Amino acid sequence: MIGKGIESLIPKKDSSTNEERVRKDFIFWIETEKIKPNPYQPRKEFDEDSLQSLADSIKKYGMLQPIIVNKIEKKNEKGISCEYQIVAGERRWRAAKMLGLKQIPAIIKEQTNRERLEVALIENIQRKNLNPIDKAEAFNQLKKEFGLLDREIAKISGSSREAVTNTLRILGLPEEAKVALRNGVISEGHAKALLGAKEAKLINELLEEVISNGYSVRETERRVKERNAGAMAKKPEIKKSVESGVDEFLEKKVKQVLNLEDIKIEKKRSFIRLSFDFSSEDEINQWLKKLRK
Numbered sequence: 075m076i077g078k079g080i081e082s083l084i085p086k087k088d089s090s091t092n093e094e095r096v097r098k099d100f101i102f103w104i105e106t107e108k109i110k111p112n113p114y115q116p117r118k119e120f121d122e123d124s125l126q127s128l129a130d131s132i133k134k135y136g137m138l139q140p141i142i143v144n145k146i147e148k149k150n151e152k153g154i155s156c157e158y159q160i161v162a163g164e165r166r167w168r169a170a171k172m173l174g175l176k177q178i179p180a181i182i183k184e185q186t187n188r189e190r191l192e193v194a195l196i197e198n199i200q201r202k203n204l205n206p207i208d209k210a211e212a213f214n215q216l217k218k219e220f221g222l223l224d225r226e227i228a229k230i231s232g233s234s235r236e237a238v239t240n241t242l243r244i245l246g247l248p249e250e251a252k253v254a255l256r257n258g259v260i261s262e263g264h265a266k267a268l269l270g271a272k273e274a275k276l277i278n279e280l281l282e283e284v285i286s287n288g289y290s291v292r293e294t295e296r297r298v299k300e301r302n303a304g305a306m307a308k309k310p311e312i313k314k315s316v317e318s319g320v321d322e323f324l325e326k327k328v329k330q331v332l333n334l335e336d337i338k339i340e341k342k343r344s345f346i347r348l349s350f351d352f353s354s355e356d357e358i359n360q361w362l363k364k365l366r367k
Contacts, residue, residue: 101140103177104158109143109167112160114191116212117204119256120168129169140179141166144190161185161193188220192230206262207252210244217242240266248274251281260284263291270298333364 141163148155160167161183170178185193195204195212204212216222216230224242228235244255244265251268254260260268264284271277280301284294325339328348340347 101179101181104143104180105177106167106171106175108156109141109158109160109178109180111164111167112190112194114187114215115160115164115194116191116208116215117164117194118208118211119205120165125165125169125172128165129172132166132169132175133173137166137170137178139163139166140181142183142193143180144185145182158182159190161190164194188216191215191220195231205256206241206244206265207256210241213238213242214245243269248277248281250278254281254285261291264289264294267291267294267298270295270302272302276301333361 142161143158144161146157146159148157158180163180167178191212195209195216213227213231216227217224222230224238225235228238231238244252244262247255247265247269251260251265255262255265260281268277268280268284271280280294280297283289283297289297325337328334328337328339332350334350337348337350340349
């Protein structure tokens with residue numbers, strides 16, 4: 075399965091016997107209502123206009139290619155009932171339902187859950203119209219549920235390991251950015267550029283700028299760099315002003331209590347060090363006398 079396209083599921087001529095070849099190539103006409111969508115389908119949304127165009131084509135020319143399904147038997151009070159879960163061809167099935175077709179042609183294949191996800195993913199990627207978020211979630215499911223490595227997912231999807239890793243990073247975007255990407259408001263290039271921002275709040279601010287100003291991907295990358303540099307420049311200033319204020323307050327109080335003018339305060343992680351110098355023992359004695367008063 076790994077590294078093969080959707081054509082790996084379509085029966086081809088081989089050296090098997092005629093009986094085996096007929097059984098493998100056999101197409102069933104299955105009741106549309108008995109067919110269920112693939113729960114591992116990476117595509118979460120189906121474009122209605124695209125489905126309508128497909129339905130018009132099926133109405134005119136018929137369904138030229140059977141869908142591929144997995145047979146599932148369920149026990150009930152009456153015995154055993156069968157339903158069929160789609161492995162490949164969900165758009166054709168949806169279009170057929172729009173036309174009110176009672177039966178559609180299908181090839182029955184035995185597939186594991188992982189294989190069903192792989193095939194659905196391959197089918198959508200080969201059409202090059204799978205939403206980037208849906209693709210990332212499918213990759214993530216292959217990792218989390220089936221324990222696949224990025225390089226193994228790359229073989230399945232026909233892409234590089236780096237491309238898989240970068241696609242998975244999209245899931246780290248704030249929800250607002252993911253919705254914008256899913257709805258096509260921003261491109262995958264914009265999304266990857268926004269990931270360069272240091273904080274979620276900054277990503278959302280930049281997202282608004284990108285949408286409002288219609289920034290290109292390159293301009294988005296430039297703005298991310300500028301905003302990151304600005305954020306980094308501001309933080310030390312704020313920290314310094316707070317720390318210096320605390321130091322001045324401590325210095326003033328310590329000088330008053332210890333009756334010293336020349337004193338140094340060093341702030342460490344777990345303690346504060348006070349240091350002061352005396353030129354002689356006499357000076358120390360004089361200072362001690364002042365403290366006793």
